[in-house]
Amino acid sequence: AKTWTLKRHFDGFPKASDFEMKLEQLAEPRSGEVLLEALFLSVDPYMRPYSRVRMKEGDVMIGGQVAKVVQSRNPSFPAGSVVVANCGWRTHAVSDGAALTPLAAGWPQEVPLSFALGAVGMPGLTALYGLEEVCQLKAGETVLVNAAAGAVGSVVGQIAKIKGCRVVGCAGSDRKVAYLRELGFDEAFNYKTVTSLEEALKKASPEGYDCYFENVGGPFSSAAMPLMKPFGRIAVCGSISLYNDTTPQTGPYIHTHMIFKQLRMEGFLCSRWARKDQEALQKLLAWVKEGKLKCHEHVTLGFENMPAAFMGMLRGENTGKAIVKV
Ligand code: NDP
Numbered sequence: 001a002k003t004w005t006l007k008r009h010f011d012g013f014p015k016a017s018d019f020e021m022k023l024e025q026l027a028e029p030r031s032g033e034v035l036l037e038a039l040f041l042s043v044d045p046y047m048r049p050y051s052r053v054r055m056k057e058g059d060v061m062i063g064g065q066v067a068k069v070v071q072s073r074n075p076s077f078p079a080g081s082v083v084v085a086n087c088g089w090r091t092h093a094v095s096d097g098a099a100l101t102p103l104a105a106g107w108p109q110e111v112p113l114s115f116a117l118g119a120v121g122m123p124g125l126t127a128l129y130g131l132e133e134v135c136q137l138k139a140g141e142t143v144l145v146n147a148a149a150g151a152v153g154s155v156v157g158q159i160a161k162i163k164g165c166r167v168v169g170c171a172g173s174d175r176k177v178a179y180l181r182e183l184g185f186d187e188a189f190n191y192k193t194v195t196s197l198e199e200a201l202k203k204a205s206p207e208g209y210d211c212y213f214e215n216v217g218g219p220f221s222s223a224a225m226p227l228m229k230p231f232g233r234i235a236v237c238g239s240i241s242l243y244n245d246t247t248p249q250t251g252p253y254i255h256t257h258m259i260f261k262q263l264r265m266e267g268f269l270c271s272r273w274a275r276k277d278q279e280a281l282q283k284l285l286a287w288v289k290e291g292k293l294k295c296h297e298h299v300t301l302g303f304e305n306m307p308a309a310f311m312g313m314l315r316g317e318n319t320g321k322a323i324v325k326v
Pocket of ligand 1: 044045046122123126147148149150151152153170171172173176215216236237238239240241242268269270271313314315316317318319320321322
């Protein structure tokens with residue numbers, strides 16, 4: 001098996017020399033085990049902050065993949081079946097089944113398997129739980145989402161539209177902004193080219209925001225917080241603008257807004273509602289089948305290009321879910 005390891009802990013933005021490809025000799029699967037072959041691998045922002053806390057130098061990079069069972073000694077995962085496997089940046093792996101999830105029941109042939117890493121997988125669940133559980137979104141409300149053209153953000157906007165809300169999204173290129181409009185966002189703008197973020201956010205929704213789905217953090221939060229409506233809810237999903245910082249930023253200073261507007265701000269991990277995953281995946285899959293949830297993918301070809309795909313995603317090269325096809 002080929003693997004990608006963390007050669008050196010990232011210092012600031014990841015570099016190609018921080019990764020090292022290694023060959024791994026795999027043992028034959030024993031009773032209860034399966035041999036997996038990766039079809040699609042996911043590159044996600046969480047890998048950057050988690051590398052520091054969950055990995056030591058030399059470890060195989062963490063991550064999920066859609067894999068085919070090529071040999072099975074575990075009746076729950078027969079040979080030929082497709083699973084979502086949390087087994088890191090590896091082309092092949094032997095698993096005892098613990099880190100495996102079968103594809104959502106009734107997965108239709110016309111839905112690409114790679115969607116299990118995106119809209120019908122962890123990013124889709126994150127969007128759904130952030131809106132339903134954390135924001136407790138209601139029809140007619142106005143939702144703001146940043147990193148809106150990405151894996152989570154694009155699903156956030158579309159679910160909010162399905163639920164009868166008004167949606168404002170921000171992304172880092174004009175092409176991405178056009179994509180957001182295609183997806184049905186009511187307002188969208190390029191946060192990199194506006195002269196004032198505050199003015200652009202105000203213009204997009206003069207009456208303010210009921211819900212703010214936060215993927216970015218930092219200066220964006222400082223601009224968005226004053227525009228929350230009274231009793232607004234902020235789902236803190238991610239803070240990608242801070243992940244590569246070498247010195248922590250100060251601010252945003254939000255207390256006055258939190259108090260006088262009586263806001264609720266809550267950080268969350270999608271794993272909190274794991275017991276609901278199967279039901280939630282069925283909901284997402286149904287929206288995909290009905291054409292209500294569209295999923296663009298940014299596909300990088302070749303396992304050897306995993307680091308490039310990961311760094312490209314952090315730089316914003318992806319529209320939709322960033323994946324690698326082996
Ligand atoms: P995306 O597909 O959105 O890819 C990352 C995007 O972030 C890039 O395309 C880029 O888009 C944007 N970005 C990168 N740097 C910056 C920056 N400095 N300022 C603003 N935007 C930036 O990734 P995901 O959808 O997978 O993840 C989105 C967020 O959700 C992340 O913060 C991630 O950590 C979080 N997350 C949290 C989970 C949870 O359980 N809490 C689970 C999954 C994801 P652009 O061109 O628009 O700048």
